[in-house]
Amino acid sequence: MMNRIVLLSMVCLLGIKSGFSQSQAAFDSVLKKHPGFNGVVLVADQNKIVFEKAVGFAEYEKQKALQKNDIFELASISKQFTAMIVLMLKEKKLLDLQDPVSKYVKIPYPNIKIVHLLTHTSGLPDYQSIMDQHWDKSKVAGNKDIIEYLNKFAPPSQFEPGSKYEYSNTGYVILASIAEKAAGKDFIWMCRNWIFKPLGMTSTDIRTLQEKAALKNAAIGHIYVEERKRFIRADSFPSSNYTIWLGNRKGPGRISSSAEDLFKWDQALYTNKLISKELMEEAFRSFRLNDGSFSHYGYGWELPDNTYLGRTVTHTGDNPGYHNQITRNIGRHKTIIILSNNAYRDTQGLTDDFAKLVY
Numbered sequence: 001m002m003n004r005i006v007l008l009s010m011v012c013l014l015g016i017k018s019g020f021s022q023s024q025a026a027f028d029s030v031l032k033k034h035p036g037f038n039g040v041v042l043v044a045d046q047n048k049i050v051f052e053k054a055v056g057f058a059e060y061e062k063q064k065a066l067q068k069n070d071i072f073e074l075a076s077i078s079k080q081f082t083a084m085i086v087l088m089l090k091e092k093k094l095l096d097l098q099d100p101v102s103k104y105v106k107i108p109y110p111n112i113k114i115v116h117l118l119t120h121t122s123g124l125p126d127y128q129s130i131m132d133q134h135w136d137k138s139k140v141a142g143n144k145d146i147i148e149y150l151n152k153f154a155p156p157s158q159f160e161p162g163s164k165y166e167y168s169n170t171g172y173v174i175l176a177s178i179a180e181k182a183a184g185k186d187f188i189w190m191c192r193n194w195i196f197k198p199l200g201m202t203s204t205d206i207r208t209l210q211e212k213a214a215l216k217n218a219a220i221g222h223i224y225v226e227e228r229k230r231f232i233r234a235d236s237f238p239s240s241n242y243t244i245w246l247g248n249r250k251g252p253g254r255i256s257s258s259a260e261d262l263f264k265w266d267q268a269l270y271t272n273k274l275i276s277k278e279l280m281e282e283a284f285r286s287f288r289l290n291d292g293s294f295s296h297y298g299y300g301w302e303l304p305d306n307t308y309l310g311r312t313v314t315h316t317g318d319n320p321g322y323h324n325q326i327t328r329n330i331g332r333h334k335t336i337i338i339l340s341n342n343a344y345r346d347t348q349g350l351t352d353d354f355a356k357l358v359y
Contacts, residue, residue, distance in 0.1 A: 027051040030353045038231075039219070039324075039340035040068055042259040043354055046333045047267060051354075052259065056342065059220045060231045070219040071203050071256050072339040073243070075317030077324055078255035081265075082172050083118055083300025085179050085190050087275050087283060095182040104181040105147060105174055108154040114178060116161045117171035118299040119287035123159040127170040128242060130155060135245065137238070140209070142248030143177045146170075165287075165295035169252040176251030187250045199268050204257040209247045212256065219341040221321020231342055234321030241320045253319065259337050266328055266335045284313055284330065316347065323347055 031037065031053065038056030042049060054066035089095045097115040101107060109124060116122040127146050130153055135141055150170070158166055176187045183190060188206045196204045205211070212218060222231040238244045243253070268274060283299040296303050301313040311331040317324040325338045325347040336354055338347045 024051065026357055027053070027354070030350070030357055031055055033353060034344070034346065034350050036342075036346075037340060037344045037350060038066070038222070038342035039338065039344065040066065040070065040072070040259045041339075041350070041354070042263055042335075042337040044263055044266065044335040044337075049260070049263060058218065058341070059233070060222055060342075061233070066219060066341075067217060069203065069258050069260060070217045071215055071258050072219045072324065072341055073221060073253075073317075073319050073322045074255045074257055074262075074324060074339075075253050075319040075322055076169075077262075077315050077317035077326055078253045079172050079251075080300035080315060081191060081195060081255055082175050082179075082251045083283065084195060084274060085187065086114065086118065086175055087279055087299065088190075088194055089179055089182050091275050091279060092183075095178065101174060101178065104178040107147065107150055107174065109157050112161045114175070115287070117168075117175045117178075119295060119297050120165055120168045120171060121162050121287060121289065121295060122168055122171045123157040123161050123163070123166070124168050124170040124174075125150075125155040125158060126168075127173060128246070131246060132242070137245040140245060140247045143173055143250050146173050146246075146249060147177060160290070162290045164289060165297055172252035173249055174251070191255070195265075195274065198273065199264050201257065201261040201264055204255065204261045204265075206250065206254050207256055209244065215256075218256075219339070221319060222342045223321050224342070234319075234343075237320075243319055253317070259339055262326060262337050262339075263335065266326070266337075269328075270330075270333065284311070318343075325351055327351055 040054045043051040052068055054068045054070065056066055058064045058066045058070050090097060095114065099114050101112045101114065112122045127150060130149050131141060131146060134149060134153065179190065180187050191206055221234040223234050225232045234241055235244060269280060284301060284303065285298055286294040286296050286303050287298065289295055296305055302315055304312050304314065312327065312329050314327040321341060321343055323340045323343045323345060327336045336351050338350055340347060
């Protein structure tokens with residue numbers, strides 16, 4: 001679920017002209033430049049999908065062709081939904097972003113506020129490292145287990161809260177647990193009933209391993225195994241696949257969805273269906289660090305520093321077998337969604353090439 005902040009390579013997207021007059025053949029020519037890509041692409045202008053295509057296989061071994069409505073693991077793209085739940089709780093006055101974490105969840109790290117978790121400025125250690133060292137991988141861990149191990153082993157914090165940006169999956173685990181404490185409701189229930197169902201995101205959910213296995217239209221994650229010279233299902237390697245033994249965690253990942261459902265989400269963010277436009281604006285504002293500099297990350301969104309061409313928000317999502325990206329030019333209502341189930345590493349290049357085409 002590693003992510004990176006894109007600062008320069010969004011330039012082309014920000015200049016996209018309205019209308020997308022290019023032919024479908026021209027869009028297809030972009031995909032031909034990326035023969036290693038396996039997944040679904042969606043390009044939207046204003047409130048219209050202007051290009052959408054599935055390329056390759058949902059499952060390599062069975063040569064099962066991908067379909068446009070197939071469901072992918074979003075990995076860290078899930079964080080924008082976690083952030084939204086927290087912002088909805090803020091509007092309901094059930095929490096405040098300046099509240100200390102200790103008001104809701106016991107952890108051995110003082111002076112951390114909710115806003116630090118949202119913006120990856122908490123200094124919390126990496127929970128995956130702790131669990132990888134100490135957790136029995138024949139069992140499936142959830143938030144309660146992760147927080148228990150944080151307290152039990154208490155590795156040192158990385159830095160003073162608010163002093164720097166450092167991407168933290170741990171922070172988003174704790175955000176989901178804070179949301180449950182503040183609302184008195186299960187985090188998955190909140191996502192379903194406050195976001196997915198109201199927006200008509202019928203393909204989107206936080207699914208158990210068993211529920212994922214039962215999906216008939218799942219885009220199975222694959223990794224290339226050099227020794228075998230072919231793509232193998234990522235879940236063939238359970239001990240090294242944290243999505244299996246951390247399969248009950250909530251907050252940093254685990255949402256699965258389709259490209260068209262993500263487009264519904266994209267469109268809703270231009271409205272006040274979920275939260276006020278004022279609070280949405282706050283989510284897209286870079287966090288000011290203790291020294292007065294800015295982190296280029298808001299609440300669940302990376303914020304490239306190229307606003308002179310138009311405001312863009314983006315996020316990647318990376319799980320074993322998956323590499324995804326959603327990029328939104330919120331100044332001009334342009335969106336490019338890339339979902340890959342063969343861990344295609346150049347989703348940024350693919351995004352840029354589509355952007356150049358429609359410039």
